[in-house]
Each structure stands twice: as C-alpha cells, then as structure tokens.
Amino acid sequence: MNTFTEENYIKAIYQLSERNAASISTNALAEQMNTRAASVTDMLKKLALKKLINYQPYQGFNLTSKGRKLALHVLRKHRLWELFLVDTLNFSWDEVHDIAEQLEHINSPKLVDRLDAFLDFPEADPHGDPIPDENLVFRTKRAQRLCDMKILQPLRISGVMDHSPLFLKFMAQHQLQLGEVILIEDVNGYDASMRIKTSSDRIVFISATAAQNILTRPHHGSK
Amino acid sequence: MNTFTEENYIKAIYQLSERNAASISTNALAEQMNTRAASVTDMLKKLALKKLINYQPYQGFNLTSKGRKLALHVLRKHRLWELFLVDTLNFSWDEVHDIAEQLEHINSPKLVDRLDAFLDFPEADPHGDPIPDENLVFRTKRAQRLCDMKILQPLRISGVMDHSPLFLKFMAQHQLQLGEVILIEDVNGYDASMRIKTSSDRIVFISATAAQNILTRPHHGSK
DNA sequence: TATTAAATTTAGACAAGTCTAAAATAGTAT
DNA sequence: ATACTATTTTAGACTTGTCTAAATTTAATA
Known part of the structure; x- marks a missing residue:
C-alpha cells in the first residue's frame, strides 16, 4: 500500500x-x-x-508502468469524485478540486467501481478532463481549446479552463452551457475573435481570450 | 486541524x-x-x-466538551457515509464499515451538509445507530435490545449492536433486515432463545446471544 | 579547457506516532 | 503497614516526511 x-x-x-x-x-x-x-x-x-x-x-x-498505473488510478478516483460532487451533490465547478484531492486517496476498489456505475460510466469530469475506465484506459481524449479547433465543424462544449465566477458568469450570459453543440462560423483575421453559431441558430461573438478558455470536442452526434 | x-x-x-x-x-x-x-x-x-x-x-x-464535539462530528460523518454507501451505492450492511472508516476523515463542512441533504436528513444509519444533526444533536434515541423487549408486541428492527461482518451475514441469512417488523412469540425458559414471527409469518429461532445484538423499537404502525 | 553557475544530492536534524524495556504508581492482600 | 501485582508512565529508539546547510555533479561560459 x-x-x-x-x-x-x-x-x-x-x-x-x-x-x-x-x-x-x-x-x-x-x-x-x-x-x-x-x-x-x-x-x-x-x-x-x-x-x-x-x-x-x-x-x-x-x-515505470507500475507508477503510471497508480497515477491513472488516482486520477480516475479524483475525476469520478469531482463529477459526483458536481452532478450529485450540486457543487459548482470551482469548489470541488480540494475535496476531490482528499477523496482520491480513499482506498476501496469496490467503491470506485460502484461510484463509476452510479455516475453511468462517465468519460469526462466536469472540467472536461477524461476519466480512465476500470482498465485505466481513456475512452475519450482531453477536450481542446475552442481557439484551436477548425471552423465549420460541430463541436460540443465540454468544459472550461478558467473556473473563475467571472468567466462562468460570462458563459451563462452568452447561454453557452456544458453540453451545448456549436459551430465556428468565422475567425476574424484581425483579433482572432470568433463568430459562433449555436444549435438553436443563435449567433454569438467571442473574443480570442474567451475562446482560449472554452474546451470542446468534435461532435459526431445526430443532426 | x-x-x-x-x-x-x-x-x-x-x-x-x-x-x-x-x-x-x-x-x-x-x-x-x-x-x-x-x-x-x-x-x-x-x-x-x-x-x-x-x-x-x-x-x-x-x-472535554471540545473533544465530545469532535467525536460527534466524526461519528456524524461516519454514519452519513455508511448510509450513502448502502442506500445510494447499493453496498450491503457488512461491507460499509471499513470504507466509512476512511471517509469519516474527509474534511469539508460543506460536503457533510450536502451529503446530509442528499440523504434527506436521516436520523439513523443502516445499522440503526442515530446520526447527530448539523448541530451535533441526536434527533432519535438508540433502539433497545431484542432480548429486553416484551413478547407478543410488534417490534421494528432498527439496528444491531454487533457490526462484525459475521453477525451482519447472520442477519442476512435469516432475512432479518433493517425495518422488518417482527414479534417475539415465545422465549425458551432453558436457554432464553426466542421464537420470532416475521411480518410475512415466517418463523425464525434466534439464540439469546443474537437477541442481545439486535436493536428494536416498538412498532405502532398500520395493521 | 578551466571556471562558474545552476541543479541536485547528501548530511544531519526535527515532529509525529509508534515500539520495547524499565520505572513509577495505585490497589490489594496478607 | 508492608509486600505484591497490575496498571500506567517514562526513557530511549525507530520510521516517515520534512527541513536547512553543505557538498557534489552537470551544464554553460569565457
């Protein structure tokens, strides 16, 4: 141990x-x-x-590979607990890290697996970081910054880099929620700001700074 | 700390x-x-x-009163986690103690309160032990030993004194679950063993030793 | 290549929690 | 009251993870 x-x-x-x-x-x-x-x-x-x-x-x-396994196991626990705190106990994104930092050391394989099942085998935590599965394999890649994505490709908002209340409020004001599917319509050549279209065909303009802090994944869903 | x-x-x-x-x-x-x-x-x-x-x-x-408060706080966490493990993650009685032994040391007042709310402010854990509320006050009393109860009186099983996996397994084997309503039909004059009738009219014989470790409350329910 | 600067490691010390063995205290029996 | 026994405490040591200060190695520069 x-x-x-x-x-x-x-x-x-x-x-x-x-x-x-x-x-x-x-x-x-x-x-x-x-x-x-x-x-x-x-x-x-x-x-x-x-x-x-x-x-x-x-x-x-x-x-070593043994060390890597341990790291992934701890990471798995950390991210599962974070998701639990946000989804089940209604914590906000910015509150959960320190608590998960403690919970990640609880030692009970069965507990981890039960928690995983309870959360319906999630692939990513509330910050968009991927969760290794029970074999310590990532089933999804880390989300990428919106500013690094190609235009005209469906993207799902899967997290943020900046967890400050100010930025979260910005997101809420523009109705950009976790899970929302969006499309980069155009990137301005002058200041790299973006014109975004939401799934409900709403148009939103976003600064390069904001785009650096929004995490997305390519979306291959229906429609 | x-x-x-x-x-x-x-x-x-x-x-x-x-x-x-x-x-x-x-x-x-x-x-x-x-x-x-x-x-x-x-x-x-x-x-x-x-x-x-x-x-x-x-x-x-x-x-001291400070020490007593700390003890109650740890106890509160332990019992809330035990209930969470049984009710939410579907663990059985006899599996939860060791895990709760770890979880009780997680330090986050907000987490405890959220967990309490999520579990709907329970008054007792899966073993029938009372859970102190957020002010560290017990809102319910510990139940009494089955061996001290009168015969032919409806009783609800509300806990156990012995938390060993062995005893909890014994309880499971005899289908004596928390919440079950039973009746002492007879107490044997020789060894103080008991004939118990369950709500489904099943008859179970229980040794005096076992009866000392089963906690009950008088049941005034319907029927 | 010789010298200097930066990074890293060793040496020795400390606090927490534990241990064994020995000493101190309290309680009991004569 | 005295001796004996059980309990409790002290003394001194060990381990873990940390520290400061000094020594060592590597890398970089003149």
Missing part, C-alpha cells in the same frame, strides 16, 4: 510529464509539491525502491 | 465511554486502538495539550 504523500508525488510526476513532454526536473516537482528539492530527492529514492519510478541520481526520473 | 490518528483516538474514547459508563482504562483504549499502552499515554498527553481530553497521569481521562 502507498501513503497519501506517495500517491500525490506519483500524480504530480504524471501530470508534469503530460504537460511537459520533456523530462521533469527535481525543482519543478518540488514547486508542484510545494516543498523543497531535498525533500523531493528523498522521496524519489523511496519511490524508486518501490519500483514506481526509474531513477538514477542526477540523471532524471520517470514513471 | 487534527490528524486522522487523533480523530480515531477521540472517537474510540467516545465509544468506550458510551459502552462503559465507568471511566476508561489506558489498557482498554490500547486494545481498542490496536496498539500498546505506552503509545496511548503518549497520545493522551497530546490530546490533553489540544484540550480535547481532561487528563491527569495515573488518574484517568475523559473528553
């Missing part, structure tokens, strides 16, 4: 590797974990002993 | 005081916590420093 701290380190290593394809530095991990480089080194030795990472002093480190 | 260990000690002290009106011994607490008396003494000093217990070396100890 692993301690909470070990699980948090493994999760942080996984997330840093995802974000930054290159190898992770001890310092970067220290900053992520809100601790000092010396502490990180101590922990790296411990994780290496447990075969969760490959580690050679001064030569960097990365997750 | 308190560590998981501190919370577990406080909860154990509370439960031992409930069970055994007399003062608790260091040894009893050590056994309950699955540790040694010396470790208990160390922790007692720490808890006393935090004003969670009154403690004089060699003179015994008991909860």
Whole structure:
C-alpha cells in the first residue's frame, strides 16, 4: 500500500510529464509539491525502491508502468469524485478540486467501481478532463481549446479552463452551457475573435481570450 | 486541524465511554486502538495539550466538551457515509464499515451538509445507530435490545449492536433486515432463545446471544 | 579547457506516532 | 503497614516526511 504523500508525488510526476513532454526536473516537482528539492530527492529514492519510478541520481526520473498505473488510478478516483460532487451533490465547478484531492486517496476498489456505475460510466469530469475506465484506459481524449479547433465543424462544449465566477458568469450570459453543440462560423483575421453559431441558430461573438478558455470536442452526434 | 490518528483516538474514547459508563482504562483504549499502552499515554498527553481530553497521569481521562464535539462530528460523518454507501451505492450492511472508516476523515463542512441533504436528513444509519444533526444533536434515541423487549408486541428492527461482518451475514441469512417488523412469540425458559414471527409469518429461532445484538423499537404502525 | 553557475544530492536534524524495556504508581492482600 | 501485582508512565529508539546547510555533479561560459 502507498501513503497519501506517495500517491500525490506519483500524480504530480504524471501530470508534469503530460504537460511537459520533456523530462521533469527535481525543482519543478518540488514547486508542484510545494516543498523543497531535498525533500523531493528523498522521496524519489523511496519511490524508486518501490519500483514506481526509474531513477538514477542526477540523471532524471520517470514513471515505470507500475507508477503510471497508480497515477491513472488516482486520477480516475479524483475525476469520478469531482463529477459526483458536481452532478450529485450540486457543487459548482470551482469548489470541488480540494475535496476531490482528499477523496482520491480513499482506498476501496469496490467503491470506485460502484461510484463509476452510479455516475453511468462517465468519460469526462466536469472540467472536461477524461476519466480512465476500470482498465485505466481513456475512452475519450482531453477536450481542446475552442481557439484551436477548425471552423465549420460541430463541436460540443465540454468544459472550461478558467473556473473563475467571472468567466462562468460570462458563459451563462452568452447561454453557452456544458453540453451545448456549436459551430465556428468565422475567425476574424484581425483579433482572432470568433463568430459562433449555436444549435438553436443563435449567433454569438467571442473574443480570442474567451475562446482560449472554452474546451470542446468534435461532435459526431445526430443532426 | 487534527490528524486522522487523533480523530480515531477521540472517537474510540467516545465509544468506550458510551459502552462503559465507568471511566476508561489506558489498557482498554490500547486494545481498542490496536496498539500498546505506552503509545496511548503518549497520545493522551497530546490530546490533553489540544484540550480535547481532561487528563491527569495515573488518574484517568475523559473528553472535554471540545473533544465530545469532535467525536460527534466524526461519528456524524461516519454514519452519513455508511448510509450513502448502502442506500445510494447499493453496498450491503457488512461491507460499509471499513470504507466509512476512511471517509469519516474527509474534511469539508460543506460536503457533510450536502451529503446530509442528499440523504434527506436521516436520523439513523443502516445499522440503526442515530446520526447527530448539523448541530451535533441526536434527533432519535438508540433502539433497545431484542432480548429486553416484551413478547407478543410488534417490534421494528432498527439496528444491531454487533457490526462484525459475521453477525451482519447472520442477519442476512435469516432475512432479518433493517425495518422488518417482527414479534417475539415465545422465549425458551432453558436457554432464553426466542421464537420470532416475521411480518410475512415466517418463523425464525434466534439464540439469546443474537437477541442481545439486535436493536428494536416498538412498532405502532398500520395493521 | 578551466571556471562558474545552476541543479541536485547528501548530511544531519526535527515532529509525529509508534515500539520495547524499565520505572513509577495505585490497589490489594496478607 | 508492608509486600505484591497490575496498571500506567517514562526513557530511549525507530520510521516517515520534512527541513536547512553543505557538498557534489552537470551544464554553460569565457
């Protein structure tokens, strides 16, 4: 069994590797974990002993397949709990992270699977991040920023990057809700603002800044 | 903030005081916590420093009102989670204790209240143990042992004293479920075993030992 | 290539929670 | 009242995860 701290380190290593394809530095991990480089080194030795990472002093480190599995398992729990908090207990997007940070360490395979079933085997959490299935496989890819999508392609709004009340209010004002299907009709050459058409044929103009914070997935649904 | 260990000690002290009106011994607490008396003494000093217990070396100890509040808060969380696991995620009685033992330490007042509301402000957990409300007040009393009840009086099974998987399995095997209405038809003069009739007129024989561990309330319902 | 700067690791220390073994206290029996 | 026994506490040590300060390695620059 692993301690909470070990699980948090493994999760942080996984997330840093995802974000930054290159190898992770001890310092970067220290900053992520809100601790000092010396502490990180101590922990790296411990994780290496447990075969969760490959580690050679001064030569960097990365997750073993065992470590990757653990990271995905913790991620799965975190995102399932986030979805539970939002969907079932009516929390808002910006409140759930810290609570899920605790719940992700609850150790009960059966609980995770029951929660998964209760939520109807969801593919993504409320922020649009994909949830690994019981075999730790992603059945969907991370949503992409609206600003990176092609025009004239049906897209489903699946999350936001910015969770601030201000931005969420902006979304509500423009009636852009989670699950809404939209289409980029045109991108302005001058300021990269966008003309969007909603499924109800409403036209909305969105700044490039806003488009960077809206997460979408290609929509292959009916109509 | 308190560590998981501190919370577990406080909860154990509370439960031992409930069970055994007399003062608790260091040894009893050590056994309950699955540790040694010396470790208990160390922790007692720490808890006393935090004003969670009154403690004089060699003179015994008991909860302060602050400690009692903490115990009730943890108990509230434990029982709400147990009910959630049984009612919402379809766990059985005997599976939930260990999971709730972990979940009870999740720290988020808002989460507890939302869970409480989601479960519709329940007064008792799946074992019939009362759940303190948001002010840490019990709105219902613990039920009484079956062995202390009169014969030929309708009784509702509202809980158990023994939460061991073994006993809960025994209950399931005899189809004695929470909420079931029963009647003591006869008490055997020799070994105090009981002949019970269920609401569906099924007859079940129960040992005195079992009857001591089944909690009931008089039932004044229809029919 | 030699030197310097940055990153990383080691050494030694600390707090939490535990342990064993030994000492102190309380209670009981003679 | 004294000796014995059971209980409880203290003393000293170990582990985990952290820290600071010093040493080491790598990389970069002159």
